[in-house]
Amino acid sequence: MIDIDTLLFVIVNRGKANAILKKAQELGAASGTIFLGEGTVQSKLLEAIGLTETHKEILMISSSRDLCSQLHALLNKEFMLSKRNQGIAFSIPFTQWQPGRKLDEEALDNLNPSHYCIITIVDKGRGKACIKAARAAGARGGTLIHGRGAGIPTDFYFPLVIEPQKEILLVVSAKEKVAAIQNKIFTDLELGKPGHGILFTLPVTQTTGLYENRAEESKGAVL
Amino acid sequence: MNLVYEKFKEVAQTLLPVVILVMILCFTIVDVDTSVIVRFLIGSVMLLIGLSVFLWGVDLAMNPIGEHMSHEIATSRSIYKIGILSFLLGFLVTVAEPDLLVLGQQIQAASGGTVSASLIVYVISFGVGIMISLGIFRLLRDRPLNIFMAITYSIIIGLGVFVSEEFFAISFDASGATTGALTTPFVLAISLGLSTVKGGRKSEENSFGLVGIMSAGPILAVMLMSIISGQKHIQGTAEAWAPAQGVLGPILSALPAIFLESIVALAPIAILFFIFNFAKFKLAKDEMVQVLKGLSFTLLGLTLFLTAVNSGFMDMGRIIGMELAAMSPWLLIGIAFMMGLIVVLVEPAVHVLGQQIEEVTSGHIPVKLIRMTLSIAVGTAIALSMVRIVVPAVKLWYFVIPGFVIAILLSLRSDPVFVGIAYDAGGVASGPMAATFVLAFAQGAAAVIPTANVLVDGFGVIAMIATAPVLSINLLGTIFRHKKVEYPELEKKEKVPTSHLLEERDMLHKCIIAVVDRGFAEKAIEVAREAGASGATILRGRGTDEHQKVKLPIINIELQPEKEIVLFVTREQVSGAIANSLLSNEQLAGDGKIKVFISPTEAMAETFVVPKQMESEPDPAPAETE
Numbered sequence: 001m002i003d004i005d006t007l008l009f010v011i012v013n014r015g016k017a018n019a020i021l022k023k024a025q026e027l028g029a030a031s032g033t034i035f036l037g038e039g040t041v042q043s044k045l046l047e048a049i050g051l052t053e054t055h056k057e058i059l060m061i062s063s064s065r066d067l068c069s070q071l072h073a074l075l076n077k078e079f080m081l082s083k084r085n086q087g088i089a090f091s092i093p094f095t096q097w098q099p100g101r102k103l104d105e106e107a108l109d110n111l112n113p114s115h116y117c118i119i120t121i122v123d124k125g126r127g128k129a130c131i132k133a134a135r136a137a138g139a140r141g142g143t144l145i146h147g148r149g150a151g152i153p154t155d156f157y158f159p160l161v162i163e164p165q166k167e168i169l170l171v172v173s174a175k176e177k178v179a180a181i182q183n184k185i186f187t188d189l190e191l192g193k194p195g196h197g198i199l200f201t202l203p204v205t206q207t208t209g210l211y212e213n214r215a216e217e218s219k220g221a222v223l
Numbered sequence: 224m225n226l227v228y229e230k231f232k233e234v235a236q237t238l239l240p241v242v243i244l245v246m247i248l249c250f251t252i253v254d255v256d257t258s259v260i261v262r263f264l265i266g267s268v269m270l271l272i273g274l275s276v277f278l279w280g281v282d283l284a285m286n287p288i289g290e291h292m293s294h295e296i297a298t299s300r301s302i303y304k305i306g307i308l309s310f311l312l313g314f315l316v317t318v319a320e321p322d323l324l325v326l327g328q329q330i331q332a333a334s335g336g337t338v339s340a341s342l343i344v345y346v347i348s349f350g351v352g353i354m355i356s357l358g359i360f361r362l363l364r365d366r367p368l369n370i371f372m373a374i375t376y377s378i379i380i381g382l383g384v385f386v387s388e389e390f391f392a393i394s395f396d397a398s399g400a401t402t403g404a405l406t407t408p409f410v411l412a413i414s415l416g417l418s419t420v421k422g423g424r425k426s427e428e429n430s431f432g433l434v435g436i437m438s439a440g441p442i443l444a445v446m447l448m449s450i451i452s453g454q455k456h457i458q459g460t461a462e463a464w465a466p467a468q469g470v471l472g473p474i475l476s477a478l479p480a481i482f483l484e485s486i487v488a489l490a491p492i493a494i495l496f497f498i499f500n501f502a503k504f505k506l507a508k509d510e511m512v513q514v515l516k517g518l519s520f521t522l523l524g525l526t527l528f529l530t531a532v533n534s535g536f537m538d539m540g541r542i543i544g545m546e547l548a549a550m551s552p553w554l555l556i557g558i559a560f561m562m563g564l565i566v567v568l569v570e571p572a573v574h575v576l577g578q579q580i581e582e583v584t585s586g587h588i589p590v591k592l593i594r595m596t597l598s599i600a601v602g603t604a605i606a607l608s609m610v611r612i613v614v615p616a617v618k619l620w621y622f623v624i625p626g627f628v629i630a631i632l633l634s635l636r637s638d639p640v641f642v643g644i645a646y647d648a649g650g651v652a653s654g655p656m657a658a659t660f661v662l663a664f665a666q667g668a669a670a671v672i673p674t675a676n677v678l679v680d681g682f683g684v685i686a687m688i689a690t691a692p693v694l695s696i697n698l699l700g701t702i703f704r705h706k707k708v709e710y711p712e713l714e715k716k717e718k719v720p721t722s723h724l725l726e727e728r729d730m731l732h733k734c735i736i737a738v739v740d741r742g743f744a745e746k747a748i749e750v751a752r753e754a755g756a757s758g759a760t761i762l763r764g765r766g767t768d769e770h771q772k773v774k775l776p777i778i779n780i781e782l783q784p785e786k787e788i789v790l791f792v793t794r795e796q797v798s799g800a801i802a803n804s805l806l807s808n809e810q811l812a813g814d815g816k817i818k819v820f821i822s823p824t825e826a827m828a829e830t831f832v833v834p835k836q837m838e839s840e841p842d843p844a845p846a847e848t849e
Contacts, residue, residue: 036585057586062818094820094821168760168762
């Protein structure tokens with residue numbers, strides 16, 4: 001189990017990430033990165049008046065395994081993430097790369113993740129359709145992040161590079177539903193066609209605050 | 224429910240201090256009629272609802288409209304088309320502004336009818352159109368904003384010497400009138416849209432400044448008009464004032480007129496959008512519905528807000544001003560300062576600007592800090608205006624001209640993002656709250672003090688409010704720059720060969736996340752491509768790092784360095800090579816402080832060249848892939 005660290009992702013309302021990061025650093029986390037995203041609301045009433053977005057912050061902390069469990073416990077206790085609508089946290093096994101480092105393939109076999117994080121990258125404007133597709137296949141919600149693709153410079157009258165705007169959708173879902181959601185997004189958004197976007201999944205080893213399996217979280221189950 | 228609650232909370236937080244201050248005054252030193260107090264309280268509730276609804280509307284409608292419009296502008300290849308389109312945008316939005324017509328009528332009355340009101344409106348709108356199109360050219364061509372504004376304001380200061388004090392004040396008031404509640408969010412959205420479409424390293428600083436450029440248009444136009452027509456002095460006096468009677472009567476009677484005004488102000492933006500949507504964008508039905516909802520919210524919110532401010536707040540401001548001025552000049556100046564501190568935060572555009580700052584810099588520039596600076600600046604500005612009303616020997620240009628000269632000098636040394644924010648803030652701070660509540664307060668004070676001229680001194684307040692933020696935020700930017708971690712310039716990028724698409728399917732993939740300091744993402748992609756990566760996606764964020772921690776003294780706000788996160792999905796075979804080459808690149812490792820993370824398990828990846836058969840074949844479970 002040596003070489004596996006994790007990246008802990010915490011998705012909370014805007015303005016909360018700093019406080020969490022501060023606490024995490026007291027526990028020994030080295031550094032964190034925060035970016036802004038949009039959460040989704042599922043409510044007929046709010047949809048009717050056009051309020052389908054909530055502002056979220058996504059906090060990414062790299063940590064060792066042990067630290068990660070501690071952080072989950074902290075989030076659970078201090079920030080009440082296990083309660084509904086307080087935000088979610090999940091960890092994805094990642095290795096912080098150093099030159100010449102080798103991946104420990106064996107350790108990976110033992111991971112046996114309970115959840116997967118499905119990441120879809122599409123052109124700007126299609127993120128909403130992605131969420132719809134994911135919902136139709138049983139996902140609970142998703143987080144949209146705005147990013148840009150590494151564009152190929154196009155010559156205009158001005159020395160103008162049009163940067164392709166992208167939307168990145170994160171959906172965390174239980175193992176059983178992953179295939180269905182993936183397929184639904186893939187077919188609905190025609191990702192098979194070149195240039196329509198990509199989709200990939202990452203294993204999630206530990207979650208906090210995911211509503212679909214609260215009973216498990218309250219025990220603080222790992223893996 | 225989140226967003227509704229958040230918006231209400233945000234507005235309530237800024238409105239509450241104003242209500243408390245006014246109530247304290249009413250129950251202690253100032254004697255106000257009960258009906259005015261009740262009207263003020265009703266107005267506050269209306270303002271709370273109106274402003275919150277308005278801000279949603281802006282989120283839903285203005286932002287997408289601005290985005291689509293700016294995309295249209297930026298991607299049109301002809302220089303004429305860009306010029307004409309942006310001129311039209313500026314002209315139409317301004318011509319419909321209700322405040323401007325009121326100003327025009329005032330000038331017409333004051334000049335004894337030699338200059339007609341509609342002429343004034345057209346001249347000013349023309350000025351705005353020209354400035355907007357110049358501003359958009361500047362943005363697309365990446366010319367530095369600080370130089371552009373330095374030239375513009377030097378011309379203004381130069382012209383300012385030739386015009387009378389009255390017209391000096393009126394020209395600034397004209398700029399305050401054009402940057403109304405509706406135009407400012409719209410122009411901010413255009414500017415944001417343009418800079419994101421354009422991209423590049425300067426996209427962040429390009430997101431601001433267009434409002435500032437636009438608000439210079441009316442100043443230039445009015446000054447030139449005064450010089451050309453030879454109009455020097457205003458003969459008229461402000462119309463006689465009597466407080467409205469009753470509680471609900473004034474509110475209800477103001478409502479229809481303001482509703483019409485709001486429709487007229489919103490019309491050009493909406494019509495322009497519908498024409499373009501019909502001809503060009505062809506938005507999907509969902510999106511269209513969103514925009515329509517947003518437009519109705521904007522209209523509803525704006526009407527409520529303006530009615531509340533006009534009928535609930537104006538009389539109150541006037542009475543407080545009169546009573547305080549009669550009591551003691553020191554009290555007047557002190558209360559004016561406190562009023563400025565809190566009133567500016569209720570301006571709708573201040574909220575919009577704050578949100579935009581947060582979006583664009585990913586929270587790197589604390590919005591709190593900008594608000595604090597604005598508060599202090601406007602408080603000082605209003606207090607100084609009161610000094611000017613009390614002491615007639617103190618002229619308006621004593622403050623405004625040195626203010627701008629210092630601001631220009633500072634802007635040459637200030638952080639580029641702040642220069643844009645600073646000039647925008649000038650237009651943003653002189654919004655409807657300043658034009659009604661604060662103006663009425665100043666006019667009330669001027670009416671009591673025999674040496675003051677109600678009309679001229681009233682205009683002067685707006686000029687002061689427009690100047691102070693430019694100065695103070697440029698100052699903040701200068702401090703920020705010295706505190707901030709410097710980002711080294713990137714070396715000239717060589718042409719990157721077009722990415723080779725992945726050909727194999729059923730490949731094992733890895734996900735690589737690289738975190739670098741701002742500005743190094745392009746470099747990282749270049750390095751990764753040489754090592755065999757294909758596409759990449761860049762996210763913008765902020766981070767913390769022990770070595771890069773910077774704290775502002777006294778107010779204890781931490782500045783977090785900006786980061787870029789690059790996301791690669793690569794084939795397994797090359798992932799190690801990519802990671803190694805990313806880390807071994809000296810520039811990235813040294814200056815970019817790169818961190819590379821690799822997901823060690825196979826990511827089930829469907830890259831975009833996967834053929835059709837994928838659909839028929841269910842995804843293999845992860846265990847089987849290995």
